[in-house]
Amino acid sequence: YGHQIHLFSRSAPFDTWDQADGIIPHYIVPQRENSLHPAALHTAWTAGETQALLDQILKVIEIDGLDILHFHYADPFALVAAALKQRLGPATPKLVGTLHGTDVVIQGRDPHKGPQLASALRQADALTTVSINLAGLATYIFDLPALPRVIPNFVDLSRFHISSRHQDENNLKNGCSRKPRIVHISNFRPVKNPQRMAHIFMAIREQIDAELWLIGDGQEMAQVQAIFQQNDLEQRVRYCGLQPNVGPLLRQADLLLMTSQYESFCLAALEAMACGIPVLATHVGGLPEVVRHEETGYLFPIDDHAAAVAWAVQILSNRAQYEVIRQNAITHAQRFGEDHIVPMYESLYRRLLAERSPIVAHELSIAAYPTATVMV
Structure with a gap:
C-alpha cells in the first residue's frame, strides 16, 4: 500500500505537480487571481485566506479522513494546525511540523508573532528541523520543551546528477x-x-576571467543588475530567471557561490554537489552540516570577501584539486538522497500512528496500513 497525499497551498507552486503521482492539490487562490511573484514568501495571510485553508482541510478530513497533517513552515501553518486541533480535539490528525529557517530566525523573534507561533508549535505531536543548527535555534527562540528531530533536506538524484551529455560543457x-x-x-x-x-x-x-549565471529572481534582483551595469559587467552575467528544473544548468557550471546571511540547510548547495559542482558559501547556520570545508567545497566567514575570492581562484585554477573536491561532493551528496531521507519521515509517521491505538500499531507492524498524509 502507498500513501495518499493531499497538498494544501495558498496557490499553485511554481513547479508542476502530477496527480498521477498520488498528489491531490488543494489551492485557495486560483492561479488567474494570484498576483504574488513566484519567488515571494507570503506569510501575511488574510483572515479569510486562513479560514479558507482551515475549511479545506476540514472538508478533506470529513470526506477522506486524514492520519497525518504535516505542515512545512511555521507561519501561518502552525497557527492553522493549532486551530484545527482546537476544533476537532481528540479526532485531530497527528500534527507534524517542519521548521525551515526564517520562520524561526525572523518570525520567531517578532515580539507579536513569535509567542503566537511558539504556543501553536507546542500543539504539534512532533516537530522536525532540517539541521542541527536550526533545531537548537528553534528550541531557544520558541522555548520548546524538547529539541525537534533533525531530518535533513533531501535531493532527487534522478534530477540532480552528473551526466556524460554535459561533461564536454x-x-x-x-x-x-x-x-x-x-x-x-x-x-x-x-x-x-x-x-x-x-x-x-x-x-x-580581477584575477580570473570568469562568467556568472544567476538562477532565480526576487526582491533584490534589480540592485544586483544595477551593480553589474555600473561596473560594465553585463556581458559577463547571464540572467536565467526562475527555472522549474535547474539540474541541466547546474551541470554546465564549475562553482556554486552562495552568500547568505543565514541558511538553515541550503538545498541549492546539496543539489550542486549532487551534480558534481563544488560549493563556495558563507559559514553560517546549517551550511557546515551540508558542505564539508576543504572537502566538498569552501566555507568563508560572512564578511571575509578576500577569503572567498582566494578560495574561488584557487579551485578554479587547479584542475587536480578541483577533481578531488568534485568527486568528494558527488559521494557526499549521495548520503542525502531521497531513498535515505524520506524513510525517516515515514518512520516518524508510523511511530505517531502506532501511538494512536493498539490496532493501528498491529497494522503498521505488518506494513499494511495506507497512510493519508497532508502537506501544507
Missing part, C-alpha cells in the same frame, strides 16, 4: 577553453545577500 572537468562559470541560485531576498555575491564575483574577475 564543464571547463574544469575536461580542460575546455571556455571561461570558468560561477552560478548563484536563490530567491534574491535580503537574507540571501545577493549584493555581496555580486561584489565577490567582481573581485574574482
